[in-house]
Amino acid sequence: MYHEVAESIIQAILKNQYEDKLPTEKELVEEYGVSRNTVRKALDVVFAHGMLRRVRGSGYYVIKKPLQSAKVLNMSIGFDENSMVSGGPLKSKVVQFDTIETNEDLAARGNLPLGTKVYRVIRLRYLEERLYSLEESYFPRDVVPYLSDESVQNSIFSFLRETYQMTGDTTENYVHVQALDERYAELVGKKEGDQALGLDAINYLANGTVFNFSRTIFVYDSFALYYHTQNIDVKK
Structure with missing residues (x-):
């Protein structure tokens, strides 16, 4: 509750x-x-x-954000990071939804064994009718029992919580700049090789099981990331 x-x-x-x-x-x-x-x-x-x-x-x-003109993504929010955007919520257009097995690249990105069956969800995300990001998400099928066509149209995390009482415990986030490959570039309306800000994330349940990993490419103008930290005194 x-x-x-x-x-x-x-x-x-x-x-x-x-x-x-x-x-x-x-x-x-x-x-x-x-x-x-x-x-x-x-x-x-x-x-x-x-x-x-x-x-x-x-x-x-x-807390008032200093970048009032920017559409700030709060990286400290764990419910559904990309729906918790200032000016949101985001709207989705599903590009691909299927089941595949992890190759070496996906297994490494998701901290999973090679050949793990995963749901693959590729979505374009829009903020106020403008393209905000490209999101490529994976959900291990032995952890996430079922995803429907309807569930991937909205907040998948909310669907998992409401349907299976599945709530993430910890998230590992990796922010990086990458050159867009041909497919990514075509989907976001850029040129192959263009640089874009990317975010790789791995989400864990309380028992340490991976239930989702993703890569998000941000293309929105006036974009900012926000992190919240709490200082902890370490006494000698």
Whole structure:
């Protein structure tokens, strides 16, 4: 339940429904009809995703991004990274949806054995009717029981959570610049060899099992990545 409350709060922040400060815990309890403990756990999630700043004795304040003109992708959000874009949500056009076996390249990218059967989903993602990114995602079939044509049109992570109670625990992100191959270039309207910002991600369940890995190529103008970190003092 707290995940749903946290996602709702994040969406409200992205839509500027809370311009500065969040309502009190008591007000959120009344708004969502849940316990105070559920609200506190939800706020912990939103805070961990870099959306809030805690002020002792005062409450939670919305973090203002310095790049107001940029469409910021918050890399700290784990529900469905590419739907949690400032100005979103993103809309999808599915280019390819099938089942394949991992070759050496995919096995290495997904930290999986060679020959693992995976769902392959290739989508063009649009923000306010403009092409935002090309997303190539893979889901091991021995972990993800079933994906439908309908499920890959929207948030696949939300579908997995609602249908199978499958929630990611940790994510490894690798940001890089790469030259577009012929197929990528054609899909995003660029020339072969053009440079583009890429993001490779591997998503793990709590037991350490890979349930998704992906590569996203960003082509949107005025694009920015945002990371949230929490300092930890290491005492000698």
